[in-house]
Amino acid sequence: MNIALLLQMAAEACPDRCALTHDGRHYTFSELYNGAERAAHHFLAAEVKFVALMDVSSPAVPIALMGAAMAGVPYAPINYRLSEAQLKPLLDRISPAYLITGEEVPERQGWVVQSSEEFMNIVLAGENPDLTWHDDPSAVAVQLFTSGTTGEPKAALLRHEHLVSYILGSVEFMGAGEDEAALVSVPPYHIAGISAVMSNIYACRHIVQLPNFDPEIWLALCAEESVTSAFVVPTMLSRIIESLQQSAMESEALASLRSIAYGGGKMPVPVIENALALLPGVNFTNAYGLTETSSTITLLDPDDHRAALEQSDGPISARLGSVGRPLPAVEIEIRDEGGAVMPPLQSGEIYVRGPQVSGEYEGRSVLDDAGWFPTRDAGYVDEEGYLFLSGRADDVIVRGGENISPGEIEDLLHQHGAVSDVAAVGVPSEEWGETIALAVVTKAGQIITEDGLRELIRQHLRSSRVPEMIHFVSELPYNETGKLLRREVRQWFATEAI
Amino acid sequence: MMKPGTRLKSAVCDAEIMIIKIAESDDLTCGGHLMAEAPEKTEGDADSMHGCLIGKRYVNAEETIEVLCVKSGDGSLYYEGQELMTKDTKKLPSSD
Numbered sequence: 308m309n310i311a312l313l314l315q316m317a318a319e320a321c322p323d324r325c326a327l328t329h330d331g332r333h334y335t336f337s338e339l340y341n342g343a344e345r346a347a348h349h350f351l352a353a354e355v356k357f358v359a360l361m362d363v364s365s366p367a368v369p370i371a372l373m374g375a376a377m378a379g380v381p382y383a384p385i386n387y388r389l390s391e392a393q394l395k396p397l398l399d400r401i402s403p404a405y406l407i408t409g410e411e412v413p414e415r416q417g418w419v420v421q422s423s424e425e426f427m428n429i430v431l432a433g434e435n436p437d438l439t440w441h442d443d444p445s446a447v448a449v450q451l452f453t454s455g456t457t458g459e460p461k462a463a464l465l466r467h468e469h470l471v472s473y474i475l476g477s478v479e480f481m482g483a484g485e486d487e488a489a490l491v492s493v494p495p496y497h498i499a500g501i502s503a504v505m506s507n508i509y510a511c512r513h514i515v516q517l518p519n520f521d522p523e524i525w526l527a528l529c530a531e532e533s534v535t536s537a538f539v540v541p542t543m544l545s546r547i548i549e550s551l552q553q554s555a556m557e558s559e560a561l562a563s564l565r566s567i568a569y570g571g572g573k574m575p576v577p578v579i580e581n582a583l584a585l586l587p588g589v590n591f592t593n594a595y596g597l598t599e600t601s602s603t604i605t606l607l608d609p610d611d612h613r614a615a616l617e618q619s620d621g622p623i624s625a626r627l628g629s630v631g632r633p634l635p636a637v638e639i640e641i642r643d644e645g646g647a648v649m650p651p652l653q654s655g656e657i658y659v660r661g662p663q664v665s666g667e668y669e670g671r672s673v674l675d676d677a678g679w680f681p682t683r684d685a686g687y688v689d690e691e692g693y694l695f696l697s698g699r700a701d702d703v704i705v706r707g708g709e710n711i712s713p714g715e716i717e718d719l720l721h722q723h724g725a726v727s728d729v730a731a732v733g734v735p736s737e738e739w740g741e742t743i744a745l746a747v748v749t750k751a752g753q754i755i756t757e758d759g760l761r762e763l764i765r766q767h768l769r770s771s772r773v774p775e776m777i778h779f780v781s782e783l784p785y786n787e788t789g790k791l792l793r794r795e796v797r798q799w800f801a802t803e804a805i
Numbered sequence: 806m807m808k809p810g811t812r813l814k815s816a817v818c819d820a821e822i823m824i825i826k827i828a829e830s831d832d833l834t835c836g837g838h839l840m841a842e843a844p845e846k847t848e849g850d851a852d853s854m855h856g857c858l859i860g861k862r863y864v865n866a867e868e869t870i871e872v873l874c875v876k877s878g879d880g881s882l883y884y885e886g887q888e889l890m891t892k893d894t895k896k897l898p899s900s901d
Contacts, residue, residue: 309810315875316875320860443810468810471810475873477900479860479896502901503901507901510899538901568900590898592898592899592900609898
């Protein structure tokens with residue numbers, strides 16, 4: 308069992324069908340497959356521990372993913388937006404690696420570093436190597452760095468059996484017609500970027516890559532490439548809708564678009580209501596999943612969306628705010644803090660079990676004895692088994708699909724000489740799902756400005772870590788055991804949330 | 806016993822399968838002959854040649870075995886003498 312089987316079958320059944328379009332250039336399934344075989348040969352020759360890709364989406368993504376699988380080397384995509392200080396410890400953890408990147412990285416012993424273009428040049432031409440696949444279902448296929456609650460990135464391990472189970476359980480082989488095209492705009496270091504490659508390849512669906520999301524270009528590509536389906540995070544959908552409302556674009560330009568799946572963060576109900584009204588011919592699917600579960604575990608399907616819209620009140624209407632019901636092979640349980648399973652409508656932590664669930668980090672599984680994975684997400688199910696999310700069980704801020712640890716921002720500001728105490732929390736935002744708010748206690752006699760704090764965060768972290776709102780307060784709320792009461796901090800900002 | 810992930814080829818045609826659900830017995834045939842990792846090619850039994858199709862999942866009546874056809878062939882699949890049939894899977898909307 309090997310994820311490369313998905314591409315092998317697609318290349319066997321429809322070798323000459325268009326598999327991928329990037330920057331106007333087309334690649335067939337057989338070109339991707341042959342490219343992956345040559346890539347595997349190069350990966351093996353390099354004698355590395357990991358194949359890493361730190362770049363925007365390009366044809367190098369499916370070829371490196373599948374080539375690494377054939378070679379039996381774990382594939383580790385890395386966020387290309389990380390600062391040098393954040394990147395170094397991650398590279399240390401995958402050394403030595405075959406790194407495909409457009410970035411300048413310091414030379415390391417035993418490493419091969421190539422740009423995506425150089426990599427494509429050597430895998431698109433030449434003889435096909437005589438290759439015996441590494442075929443161990445329990446081998447690690449993908450290692451994804453996720454931002455953990457403590458701020459130190461955790462390396463989630465996804466084995467071939469997890470990923471193959473997910474695809475076989477959710478995608479019909481060659482289920483796509485020859486006219487179908489999927490627009491993929493999620494970054495390759497996100498689990499949604501990995502699953503988009505695998506799902507569309509197994510469905511034999513043409514992938515159209517959009518490396519840097521922009522709503523105008525997204526809409527233009529939809530029209531140009533006759534795109535029929537797309538996956539977006541909530542922030543992307545809200546910007547697409549905004550752009551569609553502002554532009555003079557005729558709705559016929561989107562005539563080919565049949566379905567949009569969304570996930571990666573909480574979708575504000577007004578945004579999805581707007582989208583449904585503006586694009587009545589499009590089937591919407593809400594997908595909820597985590598890196599550790601090989602992507603999607605629950606789905607709110609197009610019929611659920613329509614049924615919810617037809618009702619103005621009651622449990623069916625409320626489902627527009629739900630993430631739907633589990634996939635056939637997936638089980639969901641809601642448990643309280645003591646571990647007791649909760650009945651419908653009662654909140655607790657979401658636990659999940661199934662063949663696609665890995666729940667494993669470098670050397671450590673967090674599955675319980677019966678195979679259940681604690682998601683650290685809080686929520687409840689309704690009487691019919693529809694799952695509702697009520698936030699993170701821990702306090703990670705999910706801004707535009709990106710997980711941000713409050714600790715990361717707080718740690719930085721705690722180093723600031725004039726800051727006595729600080730709390731970063733997520734507050735609801737229509738545009739981003741959640742946005743960052745900062746409560747700061749200034750040391751006596753010191754002066755800090757909002758702009759100064761924002762500039763500091765921008766310099767040391769990333770622009771996505773810059774808070775939208777900053778309050779200066781006299782003290783932060785703690786409970787008797789010294790635990791910061793984040794909920795109370797969040798309430799301070801709730802009234803001015805946008 | 807055949808573990809999930811095991812890939813086997815037909816002795817009589819191009820067909821290849823992968824075991825999905827663990828099979829207690831090794832008695833898996835295609836076109837009347839045992840499937841294997843590298844089988845010696847032979848003629849198929851004429852009455853066992855109804856074909857198998859890439860991407861389809863095949864099960865027996867009790868669903869104690871499940872295989873995925875990863876390459877189409879002219880032979881048909883049997884487990885312990887019983888012809889396997891295609892499994893109906895629920896079609897889900899694309900979520901990626």
